[in-house]
Amino acid sequence: MRSVFHAALLSAGLLASGIALAQQAPPLQEQMTAAEFRAAGLDKLSADELAALNQWLQRRVGEETAVIAAQAREEGRKEVVEKNRGFFHFGSEEPIQSTIAGEFRGFGKGRRYTLANGQVWEQTDGASLAGVRRQDIGVRIRPGAIGGWWMQVDGYNTTARVERVE
Incomplete structure (x- = not known):
C-alpha cells in the first residue's frame, strides 16, 4: 500500500506545481464510489470528522509529494515515471x-x-x-x-x- 501511495505522489510531484495539485485533490467521497465509501465505513463519520480526515490526507499528500519530487529529481524523471506508470489507476497495472x-x-x-x-x-x-x-x-x-x-x-x-x- 505504501508503494502505491508513493507512486501516486511521485507523479504529482513531477508536475510543475505538484504540492498545489495535491492540495486540490477532491475529497474522499468524490474519489470513491458510494459502495466503496460505505464499505470503508466512511459514511458513519460526521461531516466534521470527514472534513478532518480529508484535511489530514491533503496535508499528508503535500508532505509526501515534496519528498517524492526530490527523489524523482535525483533518480531521473524518465526512469521514475516508467517505473510508476499506472499511478492514476490505483497503483495497478493489471489488465x-x-x-x-x-x-x-x-x-x-x-x-x-x-x-x-x-x-x-x-x-x-x-x-x-x-x-x-x-x-x-x-x-x-x-x-x-x-x-x-x-x-x-x-x-x-x-x-x-x-x-x-x-
Whole structure:
C-alpha cells in the first residue's frame, strides 16, 4: 500500500506545481464510489470528522509529494515515471477482464461502459466501432505505455482510450 501511495505522489510531484495539485485533490467521497465509501465505513463519520480526515490526507499528500519530487529529481524523471506508470489507476497495472453489462452498441467518444464487476469507464478518444450490437460482450481494459487505459471488446481489433469514472 505504501508503494502505491508513493507512486501516486511521485507523479504529482513531477508536475510543475505538484504540492498545489495535491492540495486540490477532491475529497474522499468524490474519489470513491458510494459502495466503496460505505464499505470503508466512511459514511458513519460526521461531516466534521470527514472534513478532518480529508484535511489530514491533503496535508499528508503535500508532505509526501515534496519528498517524492526530490527523489524523482535525483533518480531521473524518465526512469521514475516508467517505473510508476499506472499511478492514476490505483497503483495497478493489471489488465481488467470482464463483460460489459447489457447491450454494447460500439465505441463513441463520451460513451460510458458499465462492467459486470461494477466499474464504469468513459471513452475519452474518438475511436469508433459502428454497427455493433452485442449483449454482455467480453471486454479487456489494459494500461497504456505512458499512462491511460485502452479498452477492447471480444471479436474486434479496435481499441478505445478510456478512463475510470466509477
